[in-house]
Amino acid sequence: MxxxxxxxxxxxxxxxxxxxxxxxxxxxxxxxxxxxxxxxxxxxxxxxxDAYERIKSIMSLDGDVLTVGSRSWDLSTKRNVYLVGAGKACNHMAMAVDEILGDRLTRGIAIVKVAEASDRFRRTEIHVGGHPIPNQAGYDASRAILDLADKAGPDDLFIAVISGGSSALMNCPVDGIDLRDEMAATDVLLKSGAGIYEINAIRRHISQTNGGRLAQRIAASGAELIGFGISDAVGNAPTDDIGEPFPAYASTPIGPDRTTLADARRVIDEYDLADRLPASVVSYLKNAGPESETPKAFPENTYYLINTLADxxxxxxxxxxxxxxxxxxxxxxxxxxxxxxxxxxxxxxxxxxxxxxxxxxxxxxxxxxxxxxxxxxxxxxxxxxxxxxxxxxxxxxxxxxxxxxxxxxxxxxxxxxxxxxxxxxxxxxxxxxxxxxxxxxxxxxxxxxxxxxxxxxxxxxxxxxxxxxxxxxxxxxxxxxxxxxx
Structure with a gap:
């Protein structure tokens, strides 16, 4: 007062x-x-x-032709067009894509932190996930997104909208680690004093969606992926022409991951987390082989970076x-x-x-x-x-x-x-x-x-x-x- x-x-x-x-x-x-x-x-x-205005400034649909900046796609050649997304700015990002695509959108699934009364969607399901701690709703929505990817084919197109917070909101741990352990691990990491890069090194390597794993599943189906991202990483350069594909896109569920299993193991040691993290998480990371490494490149995908921290x-x-x-x-x-x-x-x-x-x-x-x-x-x-x-x-x-x-x-x-x-x-x-x-x-x-x-x-x-x-x-x-x- x-x-x-x-x-x-x-x-x-x-x-x-x-x-x-x-x-x-x-x-x-x-x-x-x-x-x-x-x-x-x-x-x-x-x-x-505001990502709604940023995306609408570069994306349009004229008949069957989808244009994003300098690139175009003929949607008449696509069987399905899916919108998937997660993040704390996902509401506005998904609204822009949903509005532009209209009836050309087959299905959309977006995981947000807070659903606002002003949010408007036609064909997109909104799920309120957990942040900073994952929750059941985010897990269920993530499973539905992975199911879409697994059932897709070469004639399908995925448009993904991803912003910061996706590591918690799009949560689906690897086999052998349950949701409760993923939640507990996140809580320990956030209170450990570790930086976000270090935290993500662990979170990405115990996830079926993050660290590029969603893009990996989409690629396995043969479907095409267009990604829109907002980078909240410290150190990324300011954006230039947001209508031009961004070749150095990295991390999040849809981009290549710069962290490694070795990074995850080092974080456990340097922050003395072996006895604080759930045993299933420590065991998985200590014993994971090269096949459990996150993907490091997706040259066939098209990415647009619409905001960075430096902006x-x-x-x-x-x-x-x-x-x-x-x-x-x-x-x-x-x-x-x-x-x-x-x-x-x-x-x-x-x-x-x-x-x-x-x-x-x-x-x-x-x-x-x-x-x-x-x-x-x-x-x-x-x-x-x-x-x-x-x-x-x-x-x-x-x-x-x-x-x-x-x-x-x-x-x-x-x-x-x-x-x-x-x-x-x-x-x-x-x-x-x-x-x-x-x-x-x-x-x-x-x-x-x-x-x-x-x-x-x-x-x-x-x-x-x-x-x-x-x-x-x-x-x-x-x-x-x-x-x-x-």
Missing amino acids: ATDQEMAVPMVTAPTMAKIRNTDSLLRIGDTEARQIVLKIADAVLQRM SSIYAKEVAEGLGLPALIVTSFLEGESRDAGTFLASVAREIQVNNNPIAPPCVLVATGETTTQIVNPQSIEGHGGPGHELAAAFAIGAAKVTGAAALSIDTEGTDGTTPAAGAVTDSTSLARARANGVSLHTALRSHASHEALLEIGDVIDTGNTGTNVCDLNLVYVPAQVGPLR
């Missing part, structure tokens, strides 16, 4: 934002000018990256500069502990405000990537949170000394960690507002209950499904110093 003094702050009039649903309430408190700037930039970035950095910088604010991309490789990243960004903001380094204020800092939260003792969890929430809470603590500064930290797909919120926006008043309401941000971080703490002071961001999924977007606005240094 906000205090009477905070509620008296005049509300900043903001343009309607298409993605952030609770803009008005976020601008009734705190450093409203700073908050409006980072919210406006984030909303514009999310609009530009969000570039777009945020462009939007900020369009507002007349100098912007610095600090990194598009942000990894490590979320709260440490928040503390670091607050210290950079203070350096800017006090010493004009590495850029003079007022300015915007952009940092994208994928930070994580290590939970050493699960018994310490007293609430809910996610990397964006924890980064924003840690920033708030440090930013109490950076007058007028604000930071926005969201998971671009719209749900951060175990919460229904995209993340949070905090500013130089957040720490004081928390204390005035009996909320300890320090305790919230220790107990992994940052969502409850930030919700109490009105700093949580609500977007719902955004239509993209490129991991974390972090924005910091730093104004010039006004008054004495703090």
Whole structure:
């Protein structure tokens, strides 16, 4: 709850934002000018990256001719056209394909994290899978997708739409590992402190769908595959012409896998997981032979990459500069502990405000990537949170000394960690507002209950499904110093 003094702050009039649903309430408190700037930039970035619009900009159907960018397919030569997909941005991706194909689509199966009331499909079944922990619904839908692949033939066409989150949502463990063990393994991995690449090395090698295994099944049937992907991997280059096939597409259920069995075994050893992972998982990975390796190439498939993590950095910088604010991309490789990243960004903001380094204020800092939260003792969890929430809470603590500064930290797909919120926006008043309401941000971080703490002071961001999924977007606005240094 906000205090009477905070509620008296005049509300900043903001343009309607298409993605952030609770803009008005976020601008009734705190450093409203700073908050409006980072919210406006984030909303514009999310609009530009919406996969529904991205796919529709390159894909069309004219009679029997399907065109995607520079390529065309004659659907009159196809017996069946199937749409399959999974991921946190799958709703919008699948809606675009379903709408364009119309009655030419034989059947669609899409596995999403959250089904929205605004979702509209004609021939596509929507299944709500589990994320970050797999569930039975995702398993059942994955079995149905594999059944389609196994029964397909050379005259069939598969169109796959895949975004981040597919490793959990499209879940079907190999024989000898049951769903409960896959769920338990995922939970252990997410709390281990391992990076996403390391986590995926294990998840892909115990799956019948991930790490390219779905594409392998489709290829075995002789059917053709067109894939649309959003890459949330740290380090991938920005997209160029999204209408041109992308030759270096990798990972996810439909692309070649860069991780190896050796990587999976190394993760078990380096993070001391042999006694924490289910015995069936450890045994399978330790004893799997070369025949159990994931596929490393699919030259016959056609892939389109419509978003990457690096795109969000570039777009945020462009939007900020369009507002007349100098912007610095600090990194598009942000990894490590979320709260440490928040503390670091607050210290950079203070350096800017006090010493004009590495850029003079007022300015915007952009940092994208994928930070994580290590939970050493699960018994310490007293609430809910996610990397964006924890980064924003840690920033708030440090930013109490950076007058007028604000930071926005969201998971671009719209749900951060175990919460229904995209993340949070905090500013130089957040720490004081928390204390005035009996909320300890320090305790919230220790107990992994940052969502409850930030919700109490009105700093949580609500977007719902955004239509993209490129991991974390972090924005910091730093104004010039006004008054004495703090």
